[in-house]
Amino acid sequence: MKSIFLGEQFNLVCRRTSNTTSREVFHAHSQLEITYIHEGYGQLITEGQVFSLEPGMLMIFRPFQLHHIQIQVSRQQPFIRNVLMVELDLLKAHWPQFIVTHDFIQDLLEEQSPIQPIRLAATSPLVQRMEQYADTYPGLLPHEIEEDTRLFLLDLLAQLRYLWQDGQQRRSGDVLSSSANVLHPHAEAIMQWIEQHYQEPFRLEHIADTLHLSPYHLSHVFKKATGTTIVAYAQATRIRHACVLLTRSSLTVPEIGHRVGMTSPSYFCKVFRTTTGSTPHQYRLKVQGRK
Numbered sequence: 253m254k255s256i257f258l259g260e261q262f263n264l265v266c267r268r269t270s271n272t273t274s275r276e277v278f279h280a281h282s283q284l285e286i287t288y289i290h291e292g293y294g295q296l297i298t299e300g301q302v303f304s305l306e307p308g309m310l311m312i313f314r315p316f317q318l319h320h321i322q323i324q325v326s327r328q329q330p331f332i333r334n335v336l337m338v339e340l341d342l343l344k345a346h347w348p349q350f351i352v353t354h355d356f357i358q359d360l361l362e363e364q365s366p367i368q369p370i371r372l373a374a375t376s377p378l379v380q381r382m383e384q385y386a387d388t389y390p391g392l393l394p395h396e397i398e399e400d401t402r403l404f405l406l407d408l409l410a411q412l413r414y415l416w417q418d419g420q421q422r423r424s425g426d427v428l429s430s431s432a433n434v435l436h437p438h439a440e441a442i443m444q445w446i447e448q449h450y451q452e453p454f455r456l457e458h459i460a461d462t463l464h465l466s467p468y469h470l471s472h473v474f475k476k477a478t479g480t481t482i483v484a485y486a487q488a489t490r491i492r493h494a495c496v497l498l499t500r501s502s503l504t505v506p507e508i509g510h511r512v513g514m515t516s517p518s519y520f521c522k523v524f525r526t527t528t529g530s531t532p533h534q535y536r537l538k539v540q541g542r543k
Contacts, residue, residue: 254387262337262339264389270325270331270332271327272325273325277320282539286312292307292333296322298318299319299443300435301435313367314361334379356412381404381411385404438473439474439477445459452513487523490514494532505533
């Protein structure tokens with residue numbers, strides 16, 4: 253495994269390998285994520301849709317997109333992938349010179365539906381560029397890193413644009429979208445209900461009454477469909493919206509907690525820290541420091 257970590261703004265790991273099943277939860281982050289699967293199988297759940305994962309698939313997650321990946325692994329069948337996490341503000345000063353790529357990325361980020369995983373050969377320029385930079389990076393001098401990292405990102409995003417344009421023209425050969433399956437209708441309805449009511453304190457019984465189902469049946473269906481609990485999903489949804497508010501507003505931490513349905517500031521801070529690894533105040537400072 254080769255990895256490059258430049259604080260919160262840029263993180264590239266090639267050939268990250270999982271041999272054992274880890275506890276995956278619904279989560280979101282402020283960075284754009286691009287992940288390519290070399291080996292392994294699994295399932296992606298995002299925004300009420302389910303996608304089967306297999307070798308040769310490229311996944312793209314927008315900033316603050318809530319998602320959950322379930323992987324099927326063993327020592328004989330590991331899950332191996334390249335993962336790039338990047339804050340697009342890293343390229344902010346360069347966008348005026350790269351208008352076409354900037355407009356493409358903006359259109360991609362503003363899409364309402366999730367970006368479907370794309371089938372892509374490991375020999376494609378995009379995948380090869382990720383691995384080539386991971387190989388090159390250790391030999392770079394300190395004053396070269398900043399420039400070369402930005403050049404790499406601009407090149408990679410251009411490759412993604414070419415791939416996207418090619419995929420729109422033909423859905424065969426090396427570039428194919430993965431078909432989506434719809435979640436169990438009750439699980440999807442629960443996700444939609446939580447998205448509409450996350451700003452309010454609520455109990456499981458409230459959702460059950462709305463959907464005319466027992467709390468037990470509701471919990472069982474959701475856990476079976478998603479691999480997680482309704483409470484965990486509700487917390488992940490609230491923390492995702494809290495991260496957006498911490499990034500894009502000047503509201504105080506207690507005000508943000510109240511807006512995402514957590515009226516106790518201490519409880520909000522505890523859940524936020526458990527989920528993200530930092531307090532709301534620390535998270536805001538990190539985000540401000542990256543701009």
